[in-house]
Amino acid sequence: SQELEQSPQSLIVQEGKNLTINCTSSKTLYGLYWYKQKYGEGLIFLMMLQKGGEEKSHEKITAKLDEKKQQSSLHITASQPSHAGIYLCGAGRAALTGTASKLTFGTGTRLQVTL
Amino acid sequence: AAGVIQSPRHLIKEKRETATLKCYPIPRHDTVYWYQQGPGQDPQFLISFYEKMQSDKGSIPDRFSAQQFSDYHSELNMSSLELGDSALYFCASSRRTGTYEQYFGPGTRLTVT
Numbered sequence: 295s296q297e298l299e300q301s302p303q304s305l306i307v308q309e310g311k312n313l314t315i316n317c318t319s320s321k322t323l324y325g326l327y328w329y330k331q332k333y334g335e336g337l338i339f340l341m342m343l344q345k346g347g348e349e350k351s352h353e354k355i356t357a358k359l360d361e362k363k364q365q366s367s368l369h370i371t372a373s374q375p376s377h378a379g380i381y382l383c384g385a386g387r388a389a390l391t392g393t394a395s396k397l398t399f400g401t402g403t404r405l406q407v408t409l
Numbered sequence: 410a411a412g413v414i415q416s417p418r419h420l421i422k423e424k425r426e427t428a429t430l431k432c433y434p435i436p437r438h439d440t441v442y443w444y445q446q447g448p449g450q451d452p453q454f455l456i457s458f459y460e461k462m463q464s465d466k467g468s469i470p471d472r473f474s475a476q477q478f479s480d481y482h483s484e485l486n487m488s489s490l491e492l493g494d495s496a497l498y499f500c501a502s503s504r505r506t507g508t509y510e511q512y513f514g515p516g517t518r519l520t521v522t
Contacts, residue, residue, distance in 0.1 A: 325509060336499065337452070337513040344509075382451060388509035394440050396465050397501075397511060399451035 297321055298385055298400035306406045312371050315403045317383030319364040325386035326366045327397060328357050330379045337382065340368075344389045370405075378407045411435055413514035415500050421520045422490050430485040430517045434502030440464065441483040442511065443475060446497040458483055459505050490521045 301316045317326065325344050329337040341350045346361025354371045370377055384397035414433040422428050434441050440459045444452035454467035458477035469475075472490075477483045481502075487494060497518050503511040 327511065329513070334497065334516075334518070336515040337501075339510060339512050342508075342510050384511075386509065386511070393505050394503040394509045394511065396442060396454040396457055396467060397444075397452075398454070402451055 297398050300400040300403045304404040307373050308408050310372055315368045315381050317366045317400050323364050324390040325388040326359055327384040328368050329382045332379045373407045375407045380404050413502050415514035415517050419518050423522055426490050428487045430498055432483045432500030434481050438502035438504055440503050440505045442501040443485050444499040492521050495521045
């Protein structure tokens with residue numbers, strides 16, 4: 295079964311609107327990564343969260359990690375067409391092992407931003 | 410800033426042929442990962458290397474092999490190609506300790522006909 299579930303699976307928002315994508319794990323999170331992917335292209339690293347309650351921001355994107363809920367959320371403020379793409383969360387084990395590790399990815403959320 | 414480099418970007422092979430994909434990690438990154446992404450699927454981990462030694466293994470077929478060289482670049486060798494091997498193959502790199510941030514290359518699109 296899928297370890298990471300993302301919701302929603304797809305999202306269409308009007309430019310300027312805020313949105314949130316959730317990533318829920320069936321296992322304890324020891325490192326949560328967020329990536330953005332354009333169709334057929336590479337994964338662009340957005341942020342990595344390790345500690346419960348940790349929150350990071352980059353430009354208009356904010357990610358939070360709720361360790362107790364085994365969940366992370368990605369929030370985009372005032373969305374722009376450039377935010378369109380597929381957002382993937384990935385789980386690693388760095389916080390547990392102290393070394394970098396492979397990632398297991400979620401199901402992805404496809405975001406479209408309309409004008 | 411330097412990124413992960415993969416070559417070739419596109420590759421077309423026939424069934425039963427062999428293919429070699431190359432990956433050049435970000436400078437000072439000592440760990441390399443290979444992932445396979447099928448159409449409409451999320452990336453699946455294949456194999457990883459640290460200091461030329463295999464550090465982890467995922468769902469990599471026996472027909473595939475990989476290695477990491479002394480300059481940290483890595484190669485994924487694929488033999489007896491099947492139609493189902495058609496996919497995007499990503500290489501990623503990170504430092505084994507420290508920030509644990511993992512950066513992906515642009516991928517190699519392999520098409521098996």
